[in-house]
Amino acid sequence: MPDSIIETKDLHKVYDGVEALRGLDLSVPPGSIYGFLGRNGAGKTTTIKVLLGMSHPTSGQVRAFGLPAGSTEVRRRTGFVSEEKDLYDFMTVAEMIRFTAPFFPKWRADLEQRYLRKFELPADRKVKALSRGTRTKLALLLALCRGAELLILDEPTSGLDPAMAEEVLQALVAHVASEEMTVFFSSHQIAEVDQIADHVAIIDRGKTAVTGALDDLREKYQRVQMVFDGEAPQAQFRAPGVVRVQRKGRMLTVMASGGAEAIVDEATALHPVSVDVIPVTLKEIFLETVAAED
């Protein structure tokens, strides 16, 4: 098995003169649940389309399972749910399943029956008559039953109410817990990435801003907060890993992507009343990273 299930190097994609991807680097380890975070229009869907061969890269490398992305072999080993839950409106639920299954030699008939019951999918109803939530469940069933080694989900819970979103996420987590697979899912919902991902990449304007194991990121990213007697001084920090410095009244805050000790040393030299190192959430990492890019 390759070191990375998905690997992109300096990936560029230009659509009609607009640069959707500007040198994207990704490495998705096997067996991970990889959250792909970014604002709307950051390049998440474009990346997924390039991975599945729906769009052609302008330059750079993109591979899945060590194979050129977009090859039929990659698609045979991959389950996919699009953001729009794109299915055939003219088919019934049963027809959709009958249509999809023969393409995948490892189709899991046992899972098909299980998810039909669990998701309470109406076999004889046309896809166009399904609610958004039921449509999402059908799309998920069709992706999960492929016997795929990789699951690519583009905004899997978009348009769902919180209860339905939670149900879909729980089903996903339960499935991944019982099957050996890698999940690569895009989202702009930080809470859901925080809830189920173990690895994360944050992209902004087509470039990777942050990437790594979520636990490592939480460990690396810290906020150093200094309180002064009077107005906080204008300070330049030379320690590596400074993402952003914010000065407000008596308080000086440094967001660091590592090396908090060195920053604390520099901060102490400014003679603050107190210096605290505070852990940060994924949401804060996201906001600070994306803000820093602005």
Add this chain to the structure above:
Amino acid sequence: MLWYKSWLETRWRFLIGLVLLICSALSTVFTYPQVMKLLPMAQNLPVNGEIGRRIREAVELSRDFRGYVWSNWFRQNLSQTWTLFAVLIGTGGFLSHSSGGGTLFTLSMPVSRTRLLGVRSTMGLIELFTLAFVPSILIPLFSPAVGQHFAVGSVLIYSVCLFVAGSVFFSLAALLSTMFSDIWRPLLIALAIAIVLSIVEQISQISFGIFHVMHGESYFRTGALPWAGLLASAALSVALQYAAATNITRRDF
């Protein structure tokens, strides 16, 4: 299963076309006795110019059943309706949202785009051959009911001429469908081209042209098959399908 999907996508267009053409073929046969009664009146219609010439030609052709069937059915009703359905069936394809959506779902399948297009085109061509042949074969079957006879072999030849030459319009619609994601532009452009070609051929009175080949005119008048026209239109159709495949392979979604 791709065949099944292609069938589901196109079945209503095909079935509506089949029903319309069957009704039209039967009506062609069973109205022949009335046409024979009206012929003397039509002969003296005071119409001049191109329209007058065409009426007089149709009257002349209708003096025998073979000429009547060719003029009314193969040259007119079948040819016009079939061309409309060739364009309708060729339009859409797996890119079009009007074909029931699911473009990204289709593209996530482990199947090449060329194969997707190939299956869709083959299904369309099978339906179009059925539309050309099945209603037409009813003519020799029902001709004895009006005391007439029409050769089955001729039906096969006219159907092949219509199918091979007319498949150009199907392939044109298929190519246009790979360029536009809606159903309307490919439909309207392909139909407009078919109408313009038809009008040009009629006005210029040229003895060649795609509609002449589709009608099997040389076979009707001289008994000779329009080999050059058939080969040229088949080659054009293949070229249009090839262009559609190239276009679809390069395209970003």
